[in-house]
Amino acid sequence: MRVEIVAVGTELLLGQIPDTNSQWLGEQLAANGIASHFHQHVGDNHERIVLAFRTALARSDAVIVCGGLGPTQDDITRAALGEVMNVELERDPVLVNAIRAMFQSRGREMPENNLLQADVPRGASIIAQTRGTAPGLICPIGQKVVYAVPGVPYEMSDMFERAILPDLLARERAAGQTSVIISRVLRTWGSSESGLAEAVGERFDALAADGRVTIAFLASGIEGIKVRITARGDDDAHAARLLADEERQIRTLIVDRLGEIIFGVDDETMEHAIAQRLVTRHLTLGVAESVTGGLMASRLVNVPGASQWFRGAVVSYASEVKFELLGVPRGPVVSAAAAEAMAQGARQVLGSDVGLGVTGVAGPEEQDGQPAGTVFVGIALGDEVTSVALRLPGDRPRIRAYGAISALDALRRRLDQL
Amino acid sequence: MRVEIVAVGTELLLGQIPDTNSQWLGEQLAANGIASHFHQHVGDNHERIVLAFRTALARSDAVIVCGGLGPTQDDITRAALGEVMNVELERDPVLVNAIRAMFQSRGREMPENNLLQADVPRGASIIAQTRGTAPGLICPIGQKVVYAVPGVPYEMSDMFERAILPDLLARERAAGQTSVIISRVLRTWGSSESGLAEAVGERFDALAADGRVTIAFLASGIEGIKVRITARGDDDAHAARLLADEERQIRTLIVDRLGEIIFGVDDETMEHAIAQRLVTRHLTLGVAESVTGGLMASRLVNVPGASQWFRGAVVSYASEVKFELLGVPRGPVVSAAAAEAMAQGARQVLGSDVGLGVTGVAGPEEQDGQPAGTVFVGIALGDEVTSVALRLPGDRPRIRAYGAISALDALRRRLDQL
Numbered sequence: 001m002r003v004e005i006v007a008v009g010t011e012l013l014l015g016q017i018p019d020t021n022s023q024w025l026g027e028q029l030a031a032n033g034i035a036s037h038f039h040q041h042v043g044d045n046h047e048r049i050v051l052a053f054r055t056a057l058a059r060s061d062a063v064i065v066c067g068g069l070g071p072t073q074d075d076i077t078r079a080a081l082g083e084v085m086n087v088e089l090e091r092d093p094v095l096v097n098a099i100r101a102m103f104q105s106r107g108r109e110m111p112e113n114n115l116l117q118a119d120v121p122r123g124a125s126i127i128a129q130t131r132g133t134a135p136g137l138i139c140p141i142g143q144k145v146v147y148a149v150p151g152v153p154y155e156m157s158d159m160f161e162r163a164i165l166p167d168l169l170a171r172e173r174a175a176g177q178t179s180v181i182i183s184r185v186l187r188t189w190g191s192s193e194s195g196l197a198e199a200v201g202e203r204f205d206a207l208a209a210d211g212r213v214t215i216a217f218l219a220s221g222i223e224g225i226k227v228r229i230t231a232r233g234d235d236d237a238h239a240a241r242l243l244a245d246e247e248r249q250i251r252t253l254i255v256d257r258l259g260e261i262i263f264g265v266d267d268e269t270m271e272h273a274i275a276q277r278l279v280t281r282h283l284t285l286g287v288a289e290s291v292t293g294g295l296m297a298s299r300l301v302n303v304p305g306a307s308q309w310f311r312g313a314v315v316s317y318a319s320e321v322k323f324e325l326l327g328v329p330r331g332p333v334v335s336a337a338a339a340e341a342m343a344q345g346a347r348q349v350l351g352s353d354v355g356l357g358v359t360g361v362a363g364p365e366e367q368d369g370q371p372a373g374t375v376f377v378g379i380a381l382g383d384e385v386t387s388v389a390l391r392l393p394g395d396r397p398r399i400r401a402y403g404a405i406s407a408l409d410a411l412r413r414r415l416d417q418l
Numbered sequence: 419m420r421v422e423i424v425a426v427g428t429e430l431l432l433g434q435i436p437d438t439n440s441q442w443l444g445e446q447l448a449a450n451g452i453a454s455h456f457h458q459h460v461g462d463n464h465e466r467i468v469l470a471f472r473t474a475l476a477r478s479d480a481v482i483v484c485g486g487l488g489p490t491q492d493d494i495t496r497a498a499l500g501e502v503m504n505v506e507l508e509r510d511p512v513l514v515n516a517i518r519a520m521f522q523s524r525g526r527e528m529p530e531n532n533l534l535q536a537d538v539p540r541g542a543s544i545i546a547q548t549r550g551t552a553p554g555l556i557c558p559i560g561q562k563v564v565y566a567v568p569g570v571p572y573e574m575s576d577m578f579e580r581a582i583l584p585d586l587l588a589r590e591r592a593a594g595q596t597s598v599i600i601s602r603v604l605r606t607w608g609s610s611e612s613g614l615a616e617a618v619g620e621r622f623d624a625l626a627a628d629g630r631v632t633i634a635f636l637a638s639g640i641e642g643i644k645v646r647i648t649a650r651g652d653d654d655a656h657a658a659r660l661l662a663d664e665e666r667q668i669r670t671l672i673v674d675r676l677g678e679i680i681f682g683v684d685d686e687t688m689e690h691a692i693a694q695r696l697v698t699r700h701l702t703l704g705v706a707e708s709v710t711g712g713l714m715a716s717r718l719v720n721v722p723g724a725s726q727w728f729r730g731a732v733v734s735y736a737s738e739v740k741f742e743l744l745g746v747p748r749g750p751v752v753s754a755a756a757a758e759a760m761a762q763g764a765r766q767v768l769g770s771d772v773g774l775g776v777t778g779v780a781g782p783e784e785q786d787g788q789p790a791g792t793v794f795v796g797i798a799l800g801d802e803v804t805s806v807a808l809r810l811p812g813d814r815p816r817i818r819a820y821g822a823i824s825a826l827d828a829l830r831r832r833l834d835q836l
Contacts, residue, residue, distance in 0.1 A: 009636075010634055011634060011636045011644075011646070012441075012444070012457070013444050013448075013454050013455065013456075013457065014444050014445060014448040014454075014601075014646070015440070015441040015442060015443065015444030015445030015446070015448065016445070016603070016636050016638075016644065016646060017441075017636055017638055018436055018437075018438065018441050019436075019437060019440070019441070020436065022430075022433070022437070022459065023430075023433040023435075023436050023437070024433055025433065026430070026431050026432050026433030027432060027433030027434070028433070030431075030432040030433065036431050036432075037431065037460065037461060037463070037466050038431075038458060038459065038460055038466070038470065039430070039431065039457075039458065039459035040456060040457065040458050040459075041440065041456065041457035041458075042455065042456055043455060044634065045455070048455050048456070051477065052456065055473060059469065070611065070612075071611075071612045071615065072611065072612065072615040072622075072635055073615070073619075073622050073623075074633075074634050074635070111612045111613065111615070111616040112616075113612065113615060113616060113619070114612060133612075151637075152637065154812070183432075185434070193488065193489075193490065194488075194489045194490065194529045194531065194532055194551075195529065197489065197490040197491070197529070197531060198529035198530075198531060201491075201531070204490075204491050205491075215492075216428055216429060216462070216492050217490055217492070218429045218434055218435055219569075219570065220434075220435055221571075226434065228429070228432075228434065287733075290730075292716075293715055293716050293718075293719030293720075294712030294713065294714070294715030294716035294719065294731055294733065295712065295716045296712070297711055297712030297715075297733040297735075298710075298711050298712035298713045298716050298818075300711075301711030301712065301733075301735060301818075302711075302814075302815065306735065307735060307736065310735050310736070311735060311736045311738075311739055312708075312732065312733045312734050312735040312736055312739040313712055313731075313732075313733035313735075314730065314731075314732055314733075315705075315712065315715040315719075315730045315731035315732075315733065316730050317715075317719060317724065317725060317728050317729060317730040317731075318725065318728070318729045318730055318768075318769075320729075320769060321729055321730040321768055321769070324769070325767060325768070349743060350736075350739055350743070351736075351738060351739070351742070394572065396720075397720065398572075400716075400719075
């Protein structure tokens with residue numbers, strides 16, 4: 001089974017919103033060992049939607065269409081499906097009642113245009129809505145199939161899990177396709193992509209000949225560089241064995257040549273790495289940040305159970321807040337001394353075991369004689385207060401975001417010294 | 419000119435990274451009045467990249483390819499271009515020297531695989547690199563053209579602005595295509611998409627007949643719902659007149675029927691709306707946040723010149739920090755009283771004119787007898803301390819993100835009462 005994703009919406013072509021749906025669906029398909037070779041975006045235009053569907057059906061076995069099922073006048077996916085299936089649309093009375101009931105249950109008046117969502121191409125079956133108003137559709141076309149779901153991520157994901165994935169897996173079983181694909185991502189911070197590629201180059205060459213295991217490098221901005229290892233086995237156990245064996249070899253090469261740059265696997269972010277180390281050592285953390293402006297705190301609270309070890313943060317954007325609240329000595333606020341004082345101030349004001357302070361220049365102008373990209377990270381831990389100086393590339397948002405993960409990485413390495 | 423974007427990389431199909439490049443390019447093309455009807459994603463597979471290029475060339479006049487130009491073994495865009503152009507690749511000695519020089523200037527040793535980036539399909543011209551190592555390519559194919567740029571956003575955007583956009587505009591002029599497309603986005607917070615669509619429904623119907631002006635609705639999650647008005651005119655002045663006329667009518671319908679839900683236009687985020695109101699009134703802001711965990715602060719500092727009016731934030735994640743640092747009375751911390759005390763505490767501790775406090779339950783468990791999604795926003799301004807209670811939908815990250823923009827929106831409405 002090769003599944004193609006078609007995301008419908010002029011807003012995607014115009015770049016007004018990111019296409020998070022194709023990303024999420026791609027991830028889900030891969031996790032279930034279903035191949036997906038192409039994605040398309042197409043605007044709210046009847047002829048072009050029809051062309052995109054026909055292109056997808058020519059090169060893939062199944063198509064998942066996201067968007068264009070809503071209640072407004074630019075939602076025309078249903079009509080395009082009717083044309084590709086060569087059938088009429090019919091208004092479904094059960095859906096009409098369900099849509100009316102949905103509005104009644106929320107105590108809201110129903111704008112009449114919502115009933116467009118009850119139009120169904122003849123021969124299609126319906127994926128019931130549980131979170132919104134537009135139902136999904138399963139449209140058989142010869143031996144192939146088009147699934148249509150709303151573009152609202154929350155509704156799309158529900159319909160995928162409840163109806164599309166089971167249908168796809170049943171089709172795979174019926175076709176006797178049972179190989180298992182699994183993958184593992186090693187997450188790194190502190191090397192370049194080409195440096196990583198060279199470190200593991202001998203494995204890359206060995207694997208190319210085999211084909212059952214592949215490696216890819218993903219430069220993921222503020223999440224570091226990821227090394228993805230993917231294994232295709234005859235069954236779960238075979239795939240797991242291939243993957244574990246390769247992961248061991250890759251890890252050894254990276255650590256030997258580049259040091260302790262792997263901070264997590266799969267979905268484990270840098271903040272998970274911090275959480276794990278603090279919980280193990282029974283330590284709490286308080287943060288003082290200026291250049292990063294709350295980014296470190298907002299990353300840290302994303303870890304489930306953060307209240308166990310995260311006390312809070314002071315975002316000391318104004319210098320006066322650094323001096324008066326955190327007790328930073330008056331003087332240049334972009335310096336190693338200021339970062340160390342912020343770390344100590346955070347620990348004291350927030351009542352934590354560990355203090356992390358970050359100050360720097362996001363630019364574009366320099367500050368305290370320091371160029372944009374200068375970032376100092378202070379860490380107060382036990383009797384020691386240490387600091388690290390960084391020079392980060394990029395514009396304001398990049399310097400902020402890189403500053404946040406770099407500071408957390410510095411803390412990770414410091415905690416590993418305990 | 420119809421331009422198609424093809425983003426290359428298995429990581430896109432597997433959903434391991436978002437495709438921010440297509441979004442950015444789509445935005446740039448639209449801003450310059452260049453049509454883009456389709457995007458594709460394809461993996462690092464030679465045959466499928468070739469098929470994606472041929473599909474794009476069949477339905478579009480120009481193709482921008484992002485990715486697969488890097489130094490690692492999975493970067494195969496160059497070879498696929500050679501096949502579509504039906505030419506050999508040749509190693510360019512000038513590029514070899516440039517790549518070596520780039521590494522020398524950074525004081526880094528060059529991994530040998532970087533020289534793959536000097537391979538060029540015969541007949542292609544080169545877009546010089548200024549920010550990385552992989553050069554871009556301009557590949558003429560009959561009357562059509564394929565532009566290839568690296569997938570690193572920072573390098574891609576530079577090459578687009580410096581080489582691709584000028585080339586596209588020159589091709590449009592040569593073809594005598596001079597219509598001008600401009601658009602305006604009205605950003606709203608506080609209505610549903612179907613409510614907005616119904617409010618402006620009469621304009622939608624009127625415009626469908628005309629074709630020179632179009633409206634679309636974009637549900638943009640934590641950025642609210644956007645109403646995009648696009649006008650196509652014979653020249654700049656004509657397009658601007660059409661757009662301004664339509665915007666006036668749409669604004670009147672929205673304000674009459676839904677109230678003051680428009681908080682900005684185009685790129686103006688909610689934090690810009692806050693900044694503008696604070697600067698006009700010569701007020702400074704201090705924030706205390708718990709459920710939003712630093713998200714409000716990190717949004718506010720994104721506004722250029724934030725240091726003029728933003729003092730900072732206390733992320734009081736632990737209850738003790740609320741009591742001891744912010745002076746919140748001991749008791750339930752998810753309450754209107756706690757939000758108001760946090761707002762007062764923020765004002766005092768951070769030395770600001772206005773205090774904004776946000777407390778709530780991100781879930782999944784309830785807290786202080788309040789269900790997940792409960793959020794209280796306190797605002798301290800002059801002699802008055804007020805609060806707003808919200809019930810937000812979604813999981814933890816959504817409740818946090820919606821809480822942050824909802825609190826900022828409450829502050830916007832409060833400042834408008836002055």
